[in-house]
Amino acid sequence: MTVVTFPGQGSQKPGFLSAWLEDTESRTTLEQLSETSGIDLVLHGTESDADTIRDTAVAQPLIVAAGILTWDALRTHLGEQLTDVAVAGHSVGEIAAAYAAGIFDAATAMRFVTKRAQLMAEDAAKVTTSMAAIIGGNEGDIIEHLSNLNLSPANFNGAGQIVAAGEPAQLEELRKNPPAGTRVLPLKVAGAFHTHWMADAQEAFAALEEEFPAENPTRQIYTNRDGSVVTDGAEYRRYLVEQVNRPVQWDLCMTAFLEAGHSGLIEAAPAGTLVGLAKRGMKGVPAVAVNLPSDIDAASELILGA
Missing domain, CATH: 3.40.366.10 (Malonyl-Coenzyme A Acyl Carrier Protein, domain 2)
Known part of the structure; x- marks a missing residue:
């Protein structure tokens, strides 16, 4: 099927x-x-x-x-x-x-x-927020890293991809200092959905x-x-x-x-x-x-x- x-x-x-x-x-x-x-x-x-x-x-x-x-x-x-x-x-x-x-x-x-x-x-x-995809890395390490930045996991997409959501300053910090073994890609959305x-x-x-x-x-x-x-x-x-x-x-x-x-x-x-x-x-x-x-x-x- x-x-x-x-x-x-x-x-x-x-x-x-x-x-x-x-x-x-x-x-x-x-x-x-x-x-x-x-x-x-x-x-x-x-x-x-x-x-x-x-x-x-x-x-x-x-x-x-x-x-x-x-x-x-x-x-x-x-x-x-x-x-x-x-x-x-x-x-x-x-x-x-x-x-x-x-x-x-x-x-x-x-x-x-x-x-x-x-x-x-x-x-x-109400608050300016957005999302970014995190490619690669260890899921547990990523979740801990997001928590430390006051970001939230919004999508668990599988295939080594998690989407983070939150305010721009924190997302920019994530981009500059990604978790080990990952890369961060901003997404074309206008809110911290989910x-x-x-x-x-x-x-x-x-x-x-x-x-x-x-x-x-x-x-x-x-x-x-x-x-x-x-x-x-x-x-x-x-x-x-x-x-x-x-x-x-x-x-x-x-x-x-x-x-x-x-x-x-x-x-x-x-x-x-x-x-x-x-x-x-x-x-x-x-x-x-x-x-x-x-x-x-x-x-x-x-x-x-x-």
Whole structure:
């Protein structure tokens, strides 16, 4: 079985949806998602610059919309042959995965991510924070180093990567004096997501949870909480809300994929990050990045051959 994955914030690139909108059906879908979210996703996916789409309130709905377009294209291409796949998302990508699993319909997914983005952006505006990826090194030494700098681990991505989050001065100190055997790469995000800096957003979001109808999943879906498969839609929705200020455990997701015997991995647009992690953390498992509509053929071949 193949697992279809959906990337998180920071994966967006200027103009990355331009080729998708050459298809009339995809353009109509994106226009509908724009209307639901109140955000011009057509503009932001084709013309807006990197700084504009770095804004949390824009980036998160844009990435989920891209996941919806990718899944719809796979479904159109494969029909019932898409039934035997699992899904998972990284951070905000979990919302696109919820759409693919049938937990949310497209409108609910967009309303959910738009509110999530708004609340997280509000928290991010209270104190200037950001994130940086730490590549290599010993996990225990890294966690101790972050604690000494008053930084928090936000993502355990596996394949030798941990993402740190916190205030700019501390992140700069991390860059100048990284843990032994590591290198530090700043990320294109505007907040310390999945840490205590998002506590107010999580609390506010929890109060609104029931406004988003959730059905039980129609296919296997993994959670960033601990890499487990979730079979109850309301439970998955609760995990989405709680994940706002909890670390993303993508390392445990990849371990679960391997233990379940998944024989291929596909990453929806804007793709690259999760395929890269899979190549290092799931050695020998074929992986396909779907960035353009033309990539759907390769993704379909992987699914049919699994």
